[in-house]
Amino acid sequence: xxxxxxxxxxxxxxxxxxxxxxxxxxxxxxxxxxxxxxxxxxxxxxxxxxxxxxxxxxxxxxxxxxxxxxxxxxxxxxxxx
Amino acid sequence: xxxxxxxxxxxxxxxxxxxxxxxxxxxxxxxxxxxxxxxxxxxxxxxxxxxxxxxxxxxxxxxxxxxxxxxxxxxxxxxxx
Amino acid sequence: xxxxxxxxxxxxxxxxxxxxxxxxxxxxxxxxxxxxxxxxxxxxxxxxxxxxxxxxxxxxxxxxxxxxxxxxxxxxxxxxxxxxxxxxxxxxxxxxxxxxxxxxxxxxxxxxxxxxxxxxxxxxxxxxxxxxxxxxxxxxxxxxxxxxxxxxxxxxxxxxxxxxxx
Amino acid sequence: xxxxxxxxxxxxxxxxxxxxxxxxxxxxxxxxxxxxxxxxxxxxxxxxxxxxxxxxxxxxxxxxxxxxxxxxxxxxxxxxxxxxxxxxxxxxxxxxxxxxxxxxxxxxxxxxxxxxxxxxxxxxxxxxxxxxxxxxxxxxxxxxxxxxxxxxxxxxxxxxxxxxxx
Numbered sequence: 001x002x003x004x005x006x007x008x009x010x011x012x013x014x015x016x017x018x019x020x021x022x023x024x025x026x027x028x029x030x031x032x033x034x035x036x037x038x039x040x041x042x043x044x045x046x047x048x049x050x051x052x053x054x055x056x057x058x059x060x061x062x063x064x065x066x067x068x069x070x071x072x073x074x075x076x077x078x079x080x081x
Numbered sequence: 082x083x084x085x086x087x088x089x090x091x092x093x094x095x096x097x098x099x100x101x102x103x104x105x106x107x108x109x110x111x112x113x114x115x116x117x118x119x120x121x122x123x124x125x126x127x128x129x130x131x132x133x134x135x136x137x138x139x140x141x142x143x144x145x146x147x148x149x150x151x152x153x154x155x156x157x158x159x160x161x162x
Numbered sequence: 163x164x165x166x167x168x169x170x171x172x173x174x175x176x177x178x179x180x181x182x183x184x185x186x187x188x189x190x191x192x193x194x195x196x197x198x199x200x201x202x203x204x205x206x207x208x209x210x211x212x213x214x215x216x217x218x219x220x221x222x223x224x225x226x227x228x229x230x231x232x233x234x235x236x237x238x239x240x241x242x243x244x245x246x247x248x249x250x251x252x253x254x255x256x257x258x259x260x261x262x263x264x265x266x267x268x269x270x271x272x273x274x275x276x277x278x279x280x281x282x283x284x285x286x287x288x289x290x291x292x293x294x295x296x297x298x299x300x301x302x303x304x305x306x307x308x309x310x311x312x313x314x315x316x317x318x319x320x321x322x323x324x325x326x327x328x
Numbered sequence: 329x330x331x332x333x334x335x336x337x338x339x340x341x342x343x344x345x346x347x348x349x350x351x352x353x354x355x356x357x358x359x360x361x362x363x364x365x366x367x368x369x370x371x372x373x374x375x376x377x378x379x380x381x382x383x384x385x386x387x388x389x390x391x392x393x394x395x396x397x398x399x400x401x402x403x404x405x406x407x408x409x410x411x412x413x414x415x416x417x418x419x420x421x422x423x424x425x426x427x428x429x430x431x432x433x434x435x436x437x438x439x440x441x442x443x444x445x446x447x448x449x450x451x452x453x454x455x456x457x458x459x460x461x462x463x464x465x466x467x468x469x470x471x472x473x474x475x476x477x478x479x480x481x482x483x484x485x486x487x488x489x490x491x492x493x494x
Contacts, residue, residue, distance in 0.1 A: 008378050009448035010460040012482075035349040050462070054446070057384035065489050073378055080375065080382075080406060080447025081261075081418050081438060089212050090216070090282035091294040099218075133281070138218035154212055154280075158297040159210065161240060161281025162193050162252050162272060162427075174340045183414045186362035189355065189434075192343070196352035196425065234463070248349045254375065261438060268355075269431045 001026050001068045005037065005057060010073035015041045026064065030055075031062035037074060045074055082107050086118065089156035092132060096122045105147065107150045110141030111136075117153060128157055163237040164213055164220045166281075171239050173249045185257035189268035193252040195245050203288040209242045209251060212280040217232065217238070223274040231267040240281055251283075263326035315318055329403040330386045332447075334379055337405050337416045341451035351423035355434035359418040361411050375408045375417060378446035383408070389440040397433040399424055404437065406447055408434040417449075 006019050013031050022036045030053045037050045054073045066072070086101050093099050103117045104141070111134045117131045134141050135154045163179050177190050195207050224236045237255040245251055256269045258264040286292045329345050343356050361373050390402045403421040409416055420437045424430040452458045 006378065006445065009450070010462060013460070017427050033341040037477070054378070054381055057381040062474055075378065075442065075446060076448070076460065078442070078444070078446050079449050079461040079463055081369075087212065090210055090284070091296060094294070132196065133280075135212070135215055138215040154215065156212065156280060157277070157294065159278070159280050159284070160283050160295040160297055161211070161279050162276040172331065177339065177356075181360065181414060183361075183363040186360055187359065188358040190343075190352040191431070192356075192360070193425065193444065194352055194354065195426065197349040208329075248347060261359065262435070265357070265431060265435045269428075272427060281346065 001028075001055050001066070003066060003068075003070060003072050005033070006071075006073040006075075007075070010040060010076050011044060011047055011074055014043045026068075028061045029062060030064045030066065034062070034075075035067060035074065050077055052073070052077065058075065082109075082147070084114070084147065084149075084153050085136055086114070087152075087154040087156075089154065090160075091157050092125060092128055095097045095124045095128060099123055100147060104106060107149075111145045111147065111148050114147060114155075115143070132156065133158065137150065163239070164217060164224065166213060166216055166240050166242055168241070171241050171253045173239075173250065173253045173255070176237040176239055176253050176255045179237045180255045180257040182234050182257050185234040185259055185260035185264075187259070187264035188255065189256045189261075189264040190274050191252075191254040191268050192250050193272070194210065195247050195251060197247050201241050204285055205247065206286040206287050208243045208284040209240070209245065209284075210282050210284070211240070211242055215280050216305045218273065219279045223271055223278060226274065227256070227267045227270055230270065231258055231263045233263075233267050236267075236271070240275070240277070240279070243282070293323075329404070330383060330390065330409055332379060332382055332403075334407070334409045337407050337419045338417065339405075339419045342403040342405055342421045345403045346421045346423040348400050348423050350402040350438070351425055351430075353430035354421065354423045355427075355430040357420040357434050357438050358416050359419075359438070360457050361413050361417060363413050366383050370451055370455050372452040372453075373411045373412065373417065373426035374450040375406070375411065376448050376450070377406070377408055382402055382445050384440065387447045389437055389444060392440065393422070393433045393436055395468070396436065397429045399429075399433050402433075402437070404441065406441070406445070408447070431443050 002023050004019055004022055009036050010019050011058050024036050034048055037048055039068050051074050055070050083102055083104050088099055088104055090097050091106055105117050113128055119126050132155050136151050180188055197204055220238050227233050234257040240252045254268055256264055256267045258267055284292055284294050346354055363370055387406050393399050400423040406418045420434055422430055422433045423431060450458055450460045
């Protein structure tokens with residue numbers, strides 16, 4: 001399935017885009033998505049172990065299953081406030 | 082010695098005055114002052130065990146020695162804020 | 163800025179007075195006149211102070227906080243006179259480099275103000291009665307814990323009530 | 329009132345929005361842009377957010393606080409875009425019946441905001457460099473404690489620096 005992934009902050013800068021379309025298997029989970037992302041943007045690799053993933057407005061761990069149409073976002077640890 | 086004693090809040094209301102002049106011995110301490118006060122205003126008696134005494138801008142305990150010209154104030158526990 | 167006032171407290175002015183580029187955190191505490199306390203209904207409060215001593219004690223508690231935290235600026239204003247429901251009775255503002263310092267210092271300042279500063283409130287209830295609020299303190303004879311009042315601490319002193327119909 | 333804004337934060341409006349006759353205590357926290365952090369000098373910050381998720385997380389932490397304390401009203405505003413020294417980046421206001429509840433709830437709200445809400449700051453230093461601040465988090469490979477930034481939490485992420493002369 002194809003998933004649009006939003007990128008923010010340094011992830012956006014390193015990828016040079018604020019979103020990216022990734023092609024992952026229909027049974028892919030969030031861990032697989034991380035791997036697809038780093039394959040597509042090797043410059044993101046220093047960030048990837050710490051990259052947070054959200055589906056909709058919730059944080060998702062690597063075991064979380066992806067589904068078509070999921071609103072996915074990847075970003076580094078937050079630093080608001 | 083004669084001392085002017087300021088009164089506040091319920092102490093003022095019970096005594097019916099915002100200050101009172103008390104005559105105490107030259108060696109009197111704050112405990113003696115309490116006794117002189119209750120003798121002068123028996124209506125204050127329910128308050129006296131809890132009445133706070135300040136000399137100048139500091140709280141004083143019963144053992145604190147009084148001296149002529151001391152700025153003395155007596156008042157119930159504070160309830161500001 | 164430390165002061166007692168008979169006018170409405172302008173907490174924005176107070177807050178601006180503690181802003182600083184050296185500090186990343188400001189905490190402002192406002193005490194306001196609350197309607198319901200343990201089932202009784204407050205309609206107004208009168209505050210009275212021993213003015214000179216109150217200002218001296220406020221300065222003391224500011225010094226105390228400065229010894230405990232890296233406090234940048236402090237502002238404390240206590241209102242006196244007649245207050246209606248919802249009015250601000252006290253405002254404490256503090257700035258510190260980091261937020262946990264500002265929270266701790268702010269909490270300390272208002273806690274100590276309520277313990278030390280010679281200010282008293284007289285409470286007017288909706289049943290037409292009124293009474294001075296005098297939280298109980300430990301003495302040789304009594305060791306009674308303080309309860310709640312229409313702002314924060316009500317004394318059990320109402321046991322020895324001076325309430326009378328108005 | 330929960331919102332993200334590109335305009336200056338009006339904390340008086342926010343504070344008024346949490347006033348209530350049912351509450352005797354209001355705590356307002358302001359985060360401001362601090363100049364000095366661990367010997368380096370900040371000149372400005374840029375804030376960016378994942379807007380929809382940030383608003384959802386802010387609503388979540390409000391609910392969380394309501395489960396833990398008798399919170400009356402809550403207001404949270406986070407500023408986005410370009411901020412100069414001393415500017416207010418975030419304002420959190422909360423009202424509760426009693427002051428200790430308001431202090432604890434206010435501290436919890438800003439602590440959780442900094443943990444959970446997808447907002448990031450990019451820091452501009454006086455040496456012409458800039459870098460995103462990304463506090464370190466524990467992962468399988470790394471367990472690094474967060475340090476301090478020009479508002480509150482600086483990440484050690486500067487180790488893998490993206491800083492370049494402007």
